[in-house]
Amino acid sequence: MDAYKPVVHGALDEAELARLGLRADHLIDFSSNINPFGPPESVLQALRTLNPAPYPDRSCLHLRRHLAAIHHCQPEAVLVGNGANELIHLVARALGEPGATALVVAPTYGEYAYASHLAGMRVIEIRSTVGNGFQPDLAELLLTIERLRPRLIWLCSPNNPTGVNLSVTTITELAHTCALHQGWLILDRAYLALGRDETGHDPLDHNSPSRLIRIYSLTKSYAVAGLRIGYMIADPDVIAATARFQPAWSVSSAAQAAAAAMLHDTGFLATTLPALWDASSELAQNLRQIGLTVWRAHLPFMLVHCDNAALTRQQLLVRGCVVRDCTSFGLPEWVRVAPRRPSENARLLAAWRDVHARTQV
Missing domain, CATH: 3.40.640.10 (Type I PLP-dependent aspartate aminotransferase-like (Major domain))
Structure with missing residues (x-):
């Protein structure tokens, strides 16, 4: 691998979406390890009242x-x-x-x-x-x-x-x-x-x-x-x-x-982290019920085993869900999934069930 080649990251890539004819607002991003219950209102209020004229x-x-x-x-x-x-x-x-x-x-x-x-x-x-x-x-x-x-x-x-x-x-x-x-x-x-x-x-x-x-x-x-x-x-x-x-x-x-x-803001994490972990546990359980192997340790995001991470990412992407292909981590048979709100997780599960059912035919 070229040592100076830019690093592969998760999150939506507008250039890739343009090539595929997809729109970011039609996708749900499970590839970024971000608290889905934020940002807190305190942060949004601070930004609304910010004077952007002076230097930082x-x-x-x-x-x-x-x-x-x-x-x-x-x-x-x-x-x-x-x-x-x-x-x-x-x-x-x-x-x-x-x-x-x-x-x-x-x-x-x-x-x-x-x-x-x-x-x-x-x-x-x-x-x-x-x-x-x-x-x-x-x-x-x-x-x-x-x-x-x-x-x-x-x-x-x-x-x-x-x-x-x-x-x-x-x-x-x-x-x-x-x-x-x-x-x-x-x-x-x-x-x-x-x-x-x-x-x-x-x-x-x-x-x-x-x-x-x-x-x-x-x-x-x-x-x-x-x-x-x-x-x-x-x-x-x-x-x-x-x-x-x-x-x-x-x-x-x-x-x-x-x-x-x-x-x-001392209340935001205390309120949202339990909800995030509940969503993570429910998502991991449902993925296992589909028949998938799930690895989760001390963080709410998880690794899901698949035969081909790049292919799985592509199959889910065209169904509106973005997961992280872990090939760049040296894990070409795993994708990383960051849980989101329960309704969004339900969309991912529906997409994965469809992918899984088609591969079993």
């Missing part, structure tokens, strides 16, 4: 102060970005070194490898499989770190696309091993807030090892992916080194206003 706050000072209070750190330990994706690329540029090794714990989000390649790094994957419950082999990971001494180690937990969540003990042990060999553990926490037992706090706030960098997203749980807002937490010197690569005004006034509204 370049340093996101007020937002960083709020995030620092949540995570029990200094504002200097927080960097706000144009989505978690920007931060991934900034970290790779700031800390990566041409010719050095980047270790990716896979299957996982494709931008880690892409950003590392763009920084001139050699990318090595260590993969888990469904046979071991998509659980990374900790012993193998530690030995690989000791052998390769990677400059960057990319870990997504809870993981996209498998939903597997590693314990704080495991993450801490990995971070300590990275530190022993002068590496950095970059931990993607983009989906932490969607966990069934979400508390609003990351247990790593109280036990964050050195050389651990944590990246968070605010767009998934609050359904504001179009605004692009994320942040990272690390030692202040790492934040300063990373911020040097960030363009001025990277985070818009709209994104900052929406983030402030989200963080002050």
Whole structure:
């Protein structure tokens, strides 16, 4: 695969739809891991009252102060970005070194490898499989770190696309091993807030090892992916080194206003997450009743086994439903499905029953 080829993502692609003669407003998107019960009214109100004339706050000072209070750190330990994706690329540029090794714990989000390649790094994957419950082999990971001494180690937990969540003990042990060999553990926490037992706090706030960098997203749980807002937490010197690569005004006034509204809205996640998990459980059960194999772990989205992920996606797409072909994750026999509201899930089930019935003929 071309290391510099753009990464495949979920969500609706207007160029693809135009080629197929389809309209986005006729489709239901199950390919994006976004809370279907958002955005909250508090965010919409903040956007309605926003004055778009002034430049944004370049340093996101007020937002960083709020995030620092949540995570029990200094504002200097927080960097706000144009989505978690920007931060991934900034970290790779700031800390990566041409010719050095980047270790990716896979299957996982494709931008880690892409950003590392763009920084001139050699990318090595260590993969888990469904046979071991998509659980990374900790012993193998530690030995690989000791052998390769990677400059960057990319870990997504809870993981996209498998939903597997590693314990704080495991993450801490990995971070300590990275530190022993002068590496950095970059931990993607983009989906932490969607966990069934979400508390609003990351247990790593109280036990964050050195050389651990944590990246968070605010767009998934609050359904504001179009605004692009994320942040990272690390030692202040790492934040300063990373911020040097960030363009001025990277985070818009709209994104900052929406983030402030989200963080002050304490009721939205408490209300919607139980409904999201109920919808997820019902959808998984109904998919299994069709005869499909479903994998779901610590997140509401799920993997569904099929003979050919690309074909299954196409068959469902022409029936009005978009799922995520996981071939780009190295899982060509799986599609990822993010639950939506019950009425929308019913449309997906009807489409899948039709596909399944036709393949059984």
